Amino acid sequence: MQKSNLKNTYKFAIRTSLYVTVFTTLLVSVFLWYYHSFSWHLIYFVPVCYILCFIIIQYRVERFIYRRVKKIYDDLTLLESTSLRQQPITTDMGTLTKEIDKYAKDKKLEIETLKVREEYRKEFMGNVSHELKTPLFTVQGYILTLLDGAMNDEKLRKKYLTRASKGVERLIYIIKDLDMITKLEVGDLRLNKEIFDIVAVVKSVFDLFEMKAAKKKITLTFDMDYNDPIMVNGDKERIQQVLTNLIVNSIKYGHEKGTTEVSIENLIKNKVIVRVTDNGEGIDEKDLPRLFERFYRVDKSGSRKEGGSGLGLSIVKHIIEAHEERIYVESQLGVGSEFSFTLEKAE
Known part of the structure; x- marks a missing residue:
């Protein structure tokens, strides 16, 4: 853990250690005075008490917060939060809040994008279906008419085959255009x-x-x-x-x-x-x-x-x-x- 990420816990440990030291010093002073054993050597007790309190409080708070924050990171890792995985685990609540807020916004944007893409996919599939079925049904209609007996009439045969040919040409035209767009989108179409x-x-x-x-x-x-x-x-x-x-x-x-x-x-x-x-x-x-x-x-x-x-x-x-x-x-x-x-x- 980086030192800069621990500044909030240091502040907490410093203040808490000060409160505990003051309270403990006053309590010990009253106790010694009551039993007529008060000595000015008590002044050495203050820094020792403060340092010990600071170390114990800082260590316990860090371990307490770290375990819970690590669980948050682990939970988010299961949701594939790559941005959080790339950073060291921090116990600084401000930094963690910003990271989670950013993660939430990114996921919201991703969900909205997926919704838009899904709507676009549905519309696209509907459009492709419509564009292809029109000439297909046209070709099918003329061929079925010919098979039903119209092929015996030379004029009708030529007329319907010509129209069926135009339907096939339209199908080829649509498929060629789709193929070109696909190549352009994936970068397979090279420019000369x-x-x-x-x-x-x-x-x-x-x-x-x-x-x-x-x-x-x-x-x-x-x-x-x-x-x-x-x-x-x-x-x-x-x-x-x-x-x-x-x-x-x-x-x-x-x-x-x-x-x-x-x-x-x-x-x-x-x-x-x-x-x-x-x-x-x-x-x-x-x-x-x-x-x-x-x-x-x-x-x-x-x-x-x-x-x-x-x-x-x-x-x-x-x-x-x-x-x-x-x-x-x-x-x-x-x-x-x-x-x-x-x-x-x-x-």
Whole structure:
């Protein structure tokens, strides 16, 4: 036991020894005086009595408290209190109280975290079940219809097989996205970092979805003319996937004759920030904290009709975090949304 941890018991022993010494000295003095044997040699009795009292009281108190405190430590050790196990057993009540209070707060936080995770797990399993069963039932329905006799009709056979194929493609799409998120979360997905032109990547994504945007008369554009390349350091394929997911979302939830605008700005000396802004439906403020969760949908009904795996924004977040960068979202319901992420500038 450390000396600093015993200061309270020392104080107790010092005071108690003083009281006992004073009382004993007075008692002995009265006794000697009564029997006419009083002597000034009694002065030597005082320090001897005090020292003996101090040693006995200190030892007994330490042993008394230590045994009980040790039992508390042992009980907490059974509850896996690693923070207490790492420290020497102290008989200082103030220190012990702080340690137990800290332990209790940590356990409370741990329990609350487990409750949140359990709720998230239940919701996640429900979402996975829903996302998978929809295309599965679709495929099953068409196959059963064909087996019941529709396969004899050439037109129906081709039509139902095509629809069943689309259901299988959707299943594969969801499973691939789940696999990617799992790899990102456990760190198995390695990034192939290289120096590339972010302007060129944005243009290639615009070209890919030009026809999709044209169906809703949505304009894909930059905020200005970028005549010179802007070189960044990252995994080109993954960053293209990030931009793809963000731009597809802006088209999916954008208003007809709307705009999806991309801007690339210098943030600090070695960082750029890429912004994807639209004037679509916007997102309610209460939904923003959960926007990047797996399968979380703002519009529980409408968004399912639009298709997708429900994993796009979660994948975006994981890819950006794998680059050790940050992603931000600002949105106002009925006005539009802006997703932005940082990237390392190439030297």
